[in-house]
Amino acid sequence: MSLLDSIHSPADLKKIPREELPGLAREIRQMIVDVVSKTGGHLAANLGVVELAIALHYVFDAPRDKIIWDVGHQAYTHKILTGRKERFSTLRQYGGISGFPKISESPYDAFSTGHSSTSISAGLGIACAKRLKNERAKVIAVIGDGSMTAGLAYEGLNQAGDIHKDLIVILNDNELSINHNVGALSSLLSRTFSVKYLQDFRKEFGEMLRSLPRIGRDAYQYAKRAEESFKAFVTPGILFEAFNFEYFGPIKGHRLNHLIDILRNIRELDEPVLLHVTTQKGRGYAPAEKDPIYFHGVGSFEVKTGDRLSDKQPHPPTYTEVFGNTMVELAEKDEKIIAVTAAMPEGTGLAKFSHKFPERFFDVGIAEQHGVTFAAGLAVEGFKPVVAIYSTFLQRAFDQILHDVCLESLPVTFAIDRGGIVGEDGPTHHGLFDLSYLRILPNMIVMAPKDENELRRMMLTAINHPGPIAFRYPRGHSVGVDLDKTITPLPIGKAEVLTEGDDVLILAIGSTVRDALSARAGLEKQGIFATVVNCRFVKPLDIDLIFELAKKIPRILTVEENVLQGGFGSAVLEGLMDRGLAGLRIKRLGIPDTFVEPGPIPRLRSLYGIDAGGIAAACKSLMNSK
Numbered sequence: 001m002s003l004l005d006s007i008h009s010p011a012d013l014k015k016i017p018r019e020e021l022p023g024l025a026r027e028i029r030q031m032i033v034d035v036v037s038k039t040g041g042h043l044a045a046n047l048g049v050v051e052l053a054i055a056l057h058y059v060f061d062a063p064r065d066k067i068i069w070d071v072g073h074q075a076y077t078h079k080i081l082t083g084r085k086e087r088f089s090t091l092r093q094y095g096g097i098s099g100f101p102k103i104s105e106s107p108y109d110a111f112s113t114g115h116s117s118t119s120i121s122a123g124l125g126i127a128c129a130k131r132l133k134n135e136r137a138k139v140i141a142v143i144g145d146g147s148m149t150a151g152l153a154y155e156g157l158n159q160a161g162d163i164h165k166d167l168i169v170i171l172n173d174n175e176l177s178i179n180h181n182v183g184a185l186s187s188l189l190s191r192t193f194s195v196k197y198l199q200d201f202r203k204e205f206g207e208m209l210r211s212l213p214r215i216g217r218d219a220y221q222y223a224k225r226a227e228e229s230f231k232a233f234v235t236p237g238i239l240f241e242a243f244n245f246e247y248f249g250p251i252k253g254h255r256l257n258h259l260i261d262i263l264r265n266i267r268e269l270d271e272p273v274l275l276h277v278t279t280q281k282g283r284g285y286a287p288a289e290k291d292p293i294y295f296h297g298v299g300s301f302e303v304k305t306g307d308r309l310s311d312k313q314p315h316p317p318t319y320t321e322v323f324g325n326t327m328v329e330l331a332e333k334d335e336k337i338i339a340v341t342a343a344m345p346e347g348t349g350l351a352k353f354s355h356k357f358p359e360r361f362f363d364v365g366i367a368e369q370h371g372v373t374f375a376a377g378l379a380v381e382g383f384k385p386v387v388a389i390y391s392t393f394l395q396r397a398f399d400q401i402l403h404d405v406c407l408e409s410l411p412v413t414f415a416i417d418r419g420g421i422v423g424e425d426g427p428t429h430h431g432l433f434d435l436s437y438l439r440i441l442p443n444m445i446v447m448a449p450k451d452e453n454e455l456r457r458m459m460l461t462a463i464n465h466p467g468p469i470a471f472r473y474p475r476g477h478s479v480g481v482d483l484d485k486t487i488t489p490l491p492i493g494k495a496e497v498l499t500e501g502d503d504v505l506i507l508a509i510g511s512t513v514r515d516a517l518s519a520r521a522g523l524e525k526q527g528i529f530a531t532v533v534n535c536r537f538v539k540p541l542d543i544d545l546i547f548e549l550a551k552k553i554p555r556i557l558t559v560e561e562n563v564l565q566g567g568f569g570s571a572v573l574e575g576l577m578d579r580g581l582a583g584l585r586i587k588r589l590g591i592p593d594t595f596v597e598p599g600p601i602p603r604l605r606s607l608y609g610i611d612a613g614g615i616a617a618a619c620k621s622l623m624n625s626k
Helices: 018-039 044-048 050-059 076-084 119-132 145-149 151-163 184-193 196-211 216-234 256-267 286-290 319-333 351-356 368-380 391-406 434-439 452-464 512-524 543-552 568-578 601-607 612-624
Strands: 066-069 139-144 168-173 246-252 273-278 337-341 361-363 384-390 413-417 445-447 469-472 496-499 504-508 530-534 537-539 555-563 585-591
Touching: 018 044, 018 050, 018 076, 018 256, 044 050, 050 076, 050 139, 050 168, 050 256, 066 119, 119 139, 119 151, 119 168, 139 145, 145 151, 145 168, 246 256, 256 273, 319 337, 319 351, 319 413, 319 452, 337 368, 351 361, 368 384, 368 391, 384 391, 384 452, 391 413, 391 434, 413 452, 434 445, 434 469, 434 537, 434 555, 434 568, 445 452, 452 469, 496 512, 504 512, 504 543, 504 612, 512 530, 512 555, 512 612, 530 543, 537 568, 543 568, 555 568, 555 612, 568 585, 585 612, 601 612
Parallel strands: 066 139, 139 168, 168 273, 246 273, 337 361, 337 384, 384 413, 413 469, 445 469, 504 530, 504 555, 555 585
Antiparallel strands: 445 537, 496 530
């Protein structure tokens, strides 16, 4: 029987002798590679923290002790060790286990995470709550080095150091991005100085120095400066010491003996501690070690080679690729165009732009709020910044969009990738709120294209517009239409009538237009004739056209891949009510008041009735209503 077969909880893990743990790590890596090769998922980061997850559960007592995995895509080993091994093959599948920590899924998941940089703040809140309830438990926040670019992480560090609550922060440095001074001396010092009796001696010695008559305070300050100078020479910890954290590291994150020793030492400390651990993305799987960026978030692949599994059918380019190529095309003609992204140059399609125009490309790191205000600064000086961010991540910068961009109507373009349902990453990644949260902002224009050619036209429209403007587009392959050789802008606020019919009026936006046309074709065979409108703009809505059509066709269906509350359908209702048009039968299709689970995009769109079948059924329901 393998070591992994014997583990059903962390209690089973603790029974395994330390010398056998490296073998367990190999088994876990093999399981992760095998499963992710079939389900897709975040591979490289998870392979990098196998030993760290083992050590944490070997030393600490979860779920009494709380382990918070920051961005969440480091938690696969944690899930395997905490009773979800048998269900791990359902990872990211409809009805299966989530690809991220989820409170409702397991008591071992201390906090639900999908975005980055929340672990320190959440961990501090949990630590304070434990103290208020007089519960003795350790709280451990595992945060990646990329997440340390976000201001939220430093806000958490600042308060933790200020109120001096017991909290362990583990910085998983898998790119050596904070400091390259990683060596045997630094690792030895951290493991040695973290021993409790040496920490106690350090504090007692400091108190003794301070108590010396006349020279006590000066002697203490001299000793403290000497200690800090020595630490700064061998470690990068002076930044964290400034936040009143005890810093240890860097320590190699794949040496289980070292990890267990230092975790046992810092477990005994009753103060804020930061442990700096260096790991390798993709550890133990050669293709992921070679290309950790590709294997960060990957679809199904062939285990032996790492090659992506393909259906071998030709596909049109993705919307992301069309966006990236068009950005280069437009920037070649307009030197004022600037590209801004938040740690996603490849994911947003801007890698080609960054190589072609390096001086006009800015990756601000995982700092969406800063990125938006940074773009506003560029706009003030006459440039045309294009902020390319996934829909779900742009939510973090809502206040900056409102106050720093819209208030003065600055010409910042928001290119919102992954608008709508995105698939197996689930509720933290679906982009189902942008139409609602953007259309309420004064001066903002909001668009969504029906296909890739219209996306290009919207991009030029946005670049030429003298105020804030946003366009959202879906994940995945585009429709496959021909692209105009010369891009022409769209008239702002004007919709497009695609088909005519007297029975039902279908008002669609973005990705739902194609399904509306498919539904219309099927309905026609049943003797139901629909007018289909590609509305293009959520704001300003072409209410003049809609009003005139509604007077002739009182059965109206709105379709959007967005939440119904405050979305496109709500805009139509508001516009028609303001015009005082009565006697209408209106049905809205979209996402109800819920968070959408993980699953294949076609299945989820069908589940919520926003595919061709759902649209056709809704039209027939309207026809049967009085």
